Every structure is written in structure tokens, then in C-alpha cells.
Amino acid sequence: MRAAIFNGVGKPLTVERVPDPRPGPGQVLVRVARCGICGSDLHMTEDPVFCIPEGTILGHEFAGEIVELGRGVETLSVGDRVSVVPIASCGKCAACLAGQPAACAQMQLHGGGYGEYTAVHERQCIKLPSTVGTEDGALVEPMAVGLHGVIKAEMQPGARVLVIGAGPVGLATIFWARRLGAGLIAATASSTTRAGLAAMMGADAFLNPEDSDPEASARALGGPPDIVFECVGKPGLIQRCIDHVRPRGGTVVVLGLCTGSDAIQPFEAVNKEVRIQMASFYELADFTRSVDALDRGAVEPAAMVTNEVSLDEMPEAFEKLKHRTHQCKVLVKP
Secondary structure, X not given: OEEEEOOOOOOOOEEEEOOOOXXXXXXXXXXXXXXXXXXXXXXXXXXXXXXXXXXXXXXXXXXXXXXXXXXXXXXXXXXXXXXXXXXXXXXXOHHHHOOOHHHOOOOEEOOOOOEXXXXXXXXXXXXXXXXXXXXXXXXXXXXXXXXXXHHHHOOOOOOOEEEEOOOHHHHHHHHHHHXXXXXXXXXXXXXXXXXXXXXXXXXXEEOOOOOOOHHHHHHHHOOOOOEEEEOOOOOOHHHHHHXXXXXXXXXXXXXXXXXXXXXXXXXXXXXXXXXXXXXXXXXXXXXXXXXXXXXXXXXXXXXXEEEEXXXXXXXXXXXXXXXXXXXXXXXXXX
């Protein structure tokens, strides 16, 4: 099969022929239909902290069709269309049995979506109903990230919400905050390029990027935000969230993936009694709930897709996304 291969930190991906994967016991072979290019993939190819082996096939936001079953598969059939939970785990521990594979001691992030085929365990597959295409199926993973963050926020009905970042995770966070009972929602980012998308997802206001003072969010929301979501992952943004969130019981949820050192002003966080909640990955229930939202007719997530590229076009598109671009979510068609 053909796949886009990681060649080392700072080097571009290359499309090469590699051996076809074979499904082992309990596994299925998925023909990848669509795979999203995720910001974390961009980070992983640039930052040595991830220690990715050369020759790795990345891509973890994918959906496709099952074309072969391994021995012992019981819940799936050839021809089933699935969105894949990209977390390999033991399947036997308390965390796995509770639907929390990210908490498994043997947890590994499962890529493979930048190839034509990949083998995954059947428990990683969420069936797509006939109403949900594989294009939308590739959006389930970032939607689940946003949902997990909103659940971690323990948001009360009518809460004032500020979302920092208008990439796919920030937009998914807005989507779920609106559907789970938020009051007014404001968003902000480094530019206003995605202000329209944020409004489509459910934001009531988009703050001027040049006005980062807490007073700006308080004016837009009718008071300081009860919850601030950090959905970018750059140094300084956790402190910015602390600056904006309301005193006495406000919550900051960190969804952004920042691999560098960062610093906060503890006195302000302590004085305001800020609850800082980190959010990582998702549970299986977050995936199924995201699929259910699409099944019920949610069309907003599809608006995040601004381009589709072939596997041959993918390395160039991948490199361009490392710099400021008008693209939001780019899907690969292997």
C-alpha cells in the first residue's frame, strides 16, 4: 500500500510504498476513507520530545470501511463503516472496561490514517450509521476532544464561557458548550479569520484579537467568564485564562497541547480560587456521543473542513499547515 511516512524531526513526510498491514487476532483491517490533519501531528514532526520512530505512519483522525476481519472478531463485519478511536490499550484493565482506554497503563496513540489501510482492534471501532458519511466520521475525534473538555469543566446551565482558540478543538468546544447548556459564549483567536465558523458553532461574540484585556470578555459576556477553555497550546495562555476567569470558583480547562515550558502567576490563581482542569483525549462515550450528534443531523462540524487533498498532495499540504494559513481542517483521501 501507499502511505505518508515520517522521516525524522523537521523533515517533510514522503509518500512511499510499504507492506500491507494484516489484522491480528481481534483486529480488523480498515481501508481509510478520510483522515484529518491534526495540529498535534504537526507538533510531533517538529518536536523531539515526542520521540517518534522514523518510518512511522501518523494520522489519528480517521474513518473508513472494514475490508478484512482477524481471528475472533465478533462485533463487526466486512463492509461496516467506522470511525476509529486512535488509542490502543490492553482491553482488560479497570480503565479499559470502564471505557477509558486513555487511562490504561498500556495505552498507545494509534496512527495509520495517512496510509491506505491500517489494522486496529475491533474495540477501537465505532460504527457509523447510514446517515453519517466517512467525511464526517473523520471529524469525530476532534469533536470528542471538545466534548471531553466541556464535560471536565462541570459546566452549570447558563454559564458564561470564553474559548481561546478557533481551531478545530476550539470550534468543537464551542459546539458542545452550546449544546450542553452554556449561556453566552465568546471566542477569541490570533485573527478573526474563523469568526464566522465560531458563530456557526454557537459563539455569541468574537473578541478583537488586539483587545486581550479581561474587560473585553466581561463586556461581551455580561460579566467575567465562569469557564475559560484554552484550546491553542502556547506559553502564556494558561495565565491569560486565569486573568479572564471570574474570581471565587471560576474554572480554566486546558485542552491545548503545549510541549514547552510555561509559567503562571500563582498568587492571582490562588487569590481568585481558580480551578485549573487539564483535559486529555476522551472516553469511548465521548466518541459515541459525537457520532450520535452527527446522526441526529448536526451539520456544523462539516463546516470546519476547508480542503481535501490526495495522498500525493498531502506532504505539501502538511508543511503549509505548519505556518499561518486560512485552512481549518484539511482531510486526506488516501
